[in-house]
Amino acid sequence: MGLRPTNRCETPAHLSFRAQRRGICFLFLFSAKSRFLVRRRGDLLGMTGLSSFRLSRRMRKPVLRIVPCGLMFLLCADFFPACFAQNPPQIFPEPREVEWRRDRFSLDPPAPVVLPAEASTADLFLARSLVAELSDKHGVPITTQRITTLPASGRFILMGSNSNPLVQEYLGKRVKAVVDAPEGYLLEVDANTVVIAGADEAGAFYGLQSLLQLIEVQGTHWFVPGISLRDWPYKPFRGIKLYLPGHENIAYFKRFVRNVMARYKFNQMILEVAAAMRLDRHPELNVG
Secondary structure, rough: OOOOOOOOOOOOHHHHHHHHHHHHHHHHHHHHHHHHHHHHOOOOHHHHHOOOOOOOOOHHHHHHHHHHHHHHHHHHHHHHOOOHHHHOOOOOOOOOOEEEEEEEEOOOOOOEEEOOOOOHHHHHHHHHHHHHHHHHHHOOOOEEEOOOOOOOOOOEEEEEEOOOOOHHHHHHHHHOOOOOOOOOEEEOOOOEEEEEEEEOHHHHHHHHHHHHHHHHEEOOEEEEEEEEEEEEOOOOOOOOEEEEOOHHHHHHHHHHHHHHHHOOOOOEEEOOOOOOOOOOOOOHHHHO
């Protein structure tokens, strides 16, 4: 988290593109070599036609070895999932540690957001924020459910800090994945679960912002791609300086704070008020 760029991880999309690039270079080299051999024999394909084209003994061995490999590459490309042929969704600021997974969490049908029996104010805020975002922006109705222990099976969404008892239960089997840095968080998504485990309440909130950036749609189907993400900020102070808005811009100001500053994990606001209020000790500020 933070504005410092990091090295991009090797995602399935990057690996698929690399394989395609190598295959294209491979076929190009084969094409150049075959043209060279054909010209040496004087049997040009464009002049004699395909029916009259015959391979010399010198050409048969490399061609018979290379052609099946090229065909195999083209055929195997059809078996890659469509999601890997596309670029993965971007998270800003770029997280420190990311591992993409092949499965994904479907939001249709929606899964409940699970809460502990004695949910804190921060846990309720996270759940209500996700419910409002999915229903208002994506038209996905999800509900909350209070439980005392995590279900052994079924689909659910869990969000909270390390003080949340359900988060503690989830992290009990994943000690190495715990993030202890201030404002840090762990985000894990697979076919059945979405879990945000924040080092503190701020970390859990920033984990929710990363989750909202990951939501994708395919046709009319909303989903979250599989991922295992660990992130914490590079800088403790991440602020934006703003001027005090006029009364006609208050609604936009609130949306900016919610949809830009919070979404991209800024944690400080420098507000310049100048002469926007009456100061009895300095009346000269309001003159004119």
